[in-house]
Amino acid sequence: MKVSVVSRSGREVVKGGIELKDSAKVADLQEAIHAKTKKYYPARQRLTLPAQPGKSGKPVVLSQKASLSEYCEKGSGSLTVVFKDLGPQVYYSTLFFWEYVGPLIIYPIFYYLPVYKYFGYEGERVIHPVQTYAMYYFCFHYFKRIMETFFVHRFSHATSPVSNVFRNCAYYWTFGAYIAYYCNHPLYTPVSDLQMKIGFGIGVVCQIANFYCHILLRNLRSPTGSGGYQIPRGFLFNIVTCANYTTEIYQWLGFNIATQTVAGYVFLAVAAAIMTNWALGKHSRLRKLFDGKDGQPKYPRRWVILPPFL
Amino acid sequence: MAAAAPGSALRRLYLSAYSWVVFFGWAQVLCYAASALLETGHEAVYAAVERPLQFAQTAAFMEILHSILGFVRSPISTTLPQITGRLYITWGILWSFREAQSHILVTSLIISWSITEIIRYSFFGMKETFGFAPYWLLWLRYSTFLVFYPIGLLSEVGLIFVAIPSMKSSWKCRLMMPNKWNFSFDYRYELALTMTLYVPGFPYLFRYMVAKRKKVLSARKTA
Numbered sequence: 001m002k003v004s005v006v007s008r009s010g011r012e013v014v015k016g017g018i019e020l021k022d023s024a025k026v027a028d029l030q031e032a033i034h035a036k037t038k039k040y041y042p043a044r045q046r047l048t049l050p051a052q053p054g055k056s057g058k059p060v061v062l063s064q065k066a067s068l069s070e071y072c073e074k075g076s077g078s079l080t081v082v083f084k085d086l087g088p089q090v091y092y093s094t095l096f097f098w099e100y101v102g103p104l105i106i107y108p109i110f111y112y113l114p115v116y117k118y119f120g121y122e123g124e125r126v127i128h129p130v131q132t133y134a135m136y137y138f139c140f141h142y143f144k145r146i147m148e149t150f151f152v153h154r155f156s157h158a159t160s161p162v163s164n165v166f167r168n169c170a171y172y173w174t175f176g177a178y179i180a181y182y183c184n185h186p187l188y189t190p191v192s193d194l195q196m197k198i199g200f201g202i203g204v205v206c207q208i209a210n211f212y213c214h215i216l217l218r219n220l221r222s223p224t225g226s227g228g229y230q231i232p233r234g235f236l237f238n239i240v241t242c243a244n245y246t247t248e249i250y251q252w253l254g255f256n257i258a259t260q261t262v263a264g265y266v267f268l269a270v271a272a273a274i275m276t277n278w279a280l281g282k283h284s285r286l287r288k289l290f291d292g293k294d295g296q297p298k299y300p301r302r303w304v305i306l307p308p309f310l
Numbered sequence: 311m312a313a314a315a316p317g318s319a320l321r322r323l324y325l326s327a328y329s330w331v332v333f334f335g336w337a338q339v340l341c342y343a344a345s346a347l348l349e350t351g352h353e354a355v356y357a358a359v360e361r362p363l364q365f366a367q368t369a370a371f372m373e374i375l376h377s378i379l380g381f382v383r384s385p386i387s388t389t390l391p392q393i394t395g396r397l398y399i400t401w402g403i404l405w406s407f408r409e410a411q412s413h414i415l416v417t418s419l420i421i422s423w424s425i426t427e428i429i430r431y432s433f434f435g436m437k438e439t440f441g442f443a444p445y446w447l448l449w450l451r452y453s454t455f456l457v458f459y460p461i462g463l464l465s466e467v468g469l470i471f472v473a474i475p476s477m478k479s480s481w482k483c484r485l486m487m488p489n490k491w492n493f494s495f496d497y498r499y500e501l502a503l504t505m506t507l508y509v510p511g512f513p514y515l516f517r518y519m520v521a522k523r524k525k526v527l528s529a530r531k532t533a
Contacts, residue, residue, distance in 0.1 A: 182494075187487035262493035 001068065002078045003029055006050075013037065013083045022069060022077070026062045033083070043159040046084040089159035096149040099168045103176030104142040110180035111135045121186045128190045133200060134183050134259050141207065141251070152214050154221040156229075175267045182261040191260045199258025206251035209236065213244040229289055231299060240303040241286065242279035249275060249306065272306075279305035321381055326438040328372065333431035335366030340424040347417065356404065356411040359420055366427065367400045388518050391511050396423070398504070399466050406480070407473040415472065419465035422458040429454060448530060452523040459519070463512050470504065477501070 001024070004017040018032045030042035048059040049071060062071060062081060072079045109115065111132075116125065182188070190196070212235060220230040236243035249272045256264040283304045292298030304310045339362045346358035370393050376382045377389045399419070403410055410416070433451045436443040443451075477497040485495040 182492045185487055185492065188492055189488045189490055260490070260492060262491050 001072065003068065004078070004080045005033060005047075005083050006080060007083055020068065024068050025064075026066050026068060026071075027064050029062075029068060029081070030064070040083075040085060041089075043089040044086050046086050047081045048084070050080055050082050086159075086161060088162040090162050090165060091158060092153075092155045092160050093149050095160050095165055095168060097146060098165060099172045100142045100145045100149070102169055102173035103180075104139055104146070106173060106176045107135060107138050107180040107184075110177070110184040116184075116186050123186075125186045128188065130190045130196045130258060131184055131188060133196070134255070137200060137203060137255060137258075138179075138183075141255075144207065144211065148211070148214055152211075152218050154218050154223070156221075175263075175270075179261065179263045179267055182263045183259050189260075191258070195260075196258045199254050199256070201254070202257065203251050203254025206247045206254060210244060210247035210251055213237070213247055217244060229286060231286065231290055231297060238302075240305065240307060241283045242275070242305045245275040245279050245305050246307075276305055276310065279310075322438050325376075325381065326435060328369075329431045329435035329438060332366050332369050333428060333435055335362050335369065336424050336427040336431065338362040339366060339420060340428060343417070343420045343424065352414045352417045353412040355420055356416045360405075363420070364400060364405070367396055367423075370396065388515055391507075392515060395466070395508075395511065399469065403466075403469055403473050407476040409476045410469050410473040413469060413472050415465045415468045418461055419469065422462035422465060426454060426458045426462070445530060448526065452519070452526055455516075455519050455523075459512075459516055463508075467505075467508060470501070474501070 001022050002017050002019055004012065005014040007013050014033060014036045018029065018036065020028060020032065026047065027042070029047070030045055033045060034041050042064075047062040049062070051059050059082065060071075068079060071081075111127075114125075191199075216234050216237060217232060220232060232241070232243075236246065240246050249268070252264075252268045252271060256268055283302075287299045290296050290299035339359045342358040342362065343355050346354040373382070373384070373389055374386070374393055377384050377386045404416070429447070429450045433443050433447050436447060480497075484497065485493065487494050
């Protein structure tokens with residue numbers, strides 16, 4: 001069949017179109033486009049069907065594993081796809097690794113090395129037990145995240161734009177340094193022993209719960225599938241859509257209760273806002289997908305992210 | 311997001327009221343500024359406009375909510391930095407530091423801000439109340455910024471620098487460790503941070519407006 005590839009402004013991206021077998025899959029089309037255009041490797045391509053005049057709503061994105069014939073107009077042997085360049089891409093695992101490795105290295109720098117000299121604090125530094133535990137806790141958290149990135153998570157999209165590397169690293173690394181500066185400060189004031197224990201206790205429990213949530217989410221997706229959505233079930237997911245974000249937020253709350261810095265709480269507030277934004281999107285996506293029609297199960301009533309608030 | 315459908319009567323009524331009330335506030339600012347300038351001189355401008363300025367500019371905080379709740383189409387990525395910057399100058403610099411208040415840059419700032427806002431709010435007011443805005447108002451909304459954005463920016467940055475000597479001596483600007491909340495605040499770092507935000511912030515917002523201008527004015531011409 002003949003496939004013509006146009007840009008959103010109507011210009012032909014591949015002159016003369018592409019000839020493919022009738023049984024060809026979308027992935028084959030992507031390879032062919034890459035071969036003809038050199039710089040647009042498949043991960044950079046976003047292929048959609050042309051918008052129908054009169055119909056509104058989001059354009060249909062071509063799924064990589066589907067057959068091209070599924071998208072053809074009935075009867076015709078040809079297809080037009082709209083191409084969008086997503087820009088240079090990196091693997092999600094690469095992105096996450098670089099985001100998380102920053103705090104993992106930066107925090108111990110403030111703990112072990114005499115950096116406070118350069119801020120004007122000379123002399124011996126007394127390290128309180130809570131500061132040591134905080135360092136282990138913080139570093140373990142980011143180590144856990146890196147391990148989950150490579151061994152647990154199954155991503156719906158394999159790649160993310162390169163620009164996100166700079167943006168996300170700026171976020172994690174800056175906050176990492178901001179928190180590390182105060183938690184390891186020579187003039188740090190520790191909280192009571194009891195408060196510290198409660199804080200770290202909550203944190204550890206929630207990190208374990210968070211890990212279990214990630215395992216449950218992983219099992220929703222098959223290793224060969226290209227993502228897709230299922231209704232999450234089991235454990236906290238029965239009452240909260242984004243239980244993984246819930247446990248993450250409470251885990252940071254535990255850390256802050258134990259360490260008590262404004263910097264830590266600011267980070268908690270920003271992270272919670274970002275995750276809430278994601279959770280609202282995910283919750284509404286799931287509800288739209290699982291609407292109880294056409295054989296789809298109906299998405300059950302659940303909290304979005306933070307019972308009893310939202 | 312669970313937003314009221316654009317065009318829902320309640321939303322239009324609310325946004326109309328909001329736009330005209332704030333329009334009136336800025337019109338007041340410009341009038342008081344002009345009369346202070348003519349009667350006394352640039353040193354008196356701030357004292358004359360302080361209350362309506364604080365009212366009108368602080369009311370703009372609502373626009374962040376409008377954007378988040380989906381009442382208006384403006385993206386949060388431009389609304390938030392814009393409003394934050396304005397509130398920082400209004401309260402963090404002008405209200406906080408007497409030395410900045412009598413500077414001539416206050417005049418250029420107030421003129422830039424008030425003319426821009428008068429045009430902007432009357433434009434929104436027209437659209438929400440009457441459903442359309444005349445082409446000349448649309449043109450003003452998307453053209454005057456070319457002049458007033460740079461003037462406003464230079465005034466803002468200039469006033470920040472004018473306020474620096476006052477920052478040094480103010481208790482508001484230095485909070486040191488140790489304290490129960492393990493927090494410190496030093497105006498020098500805050501200043502450095504503010505400047506690093508202004509540097510990319512201004513081209514980002516300016517480019518957004520230029521692109522929007524092209525889109526809107528050409529669409530209107532062909533409509």
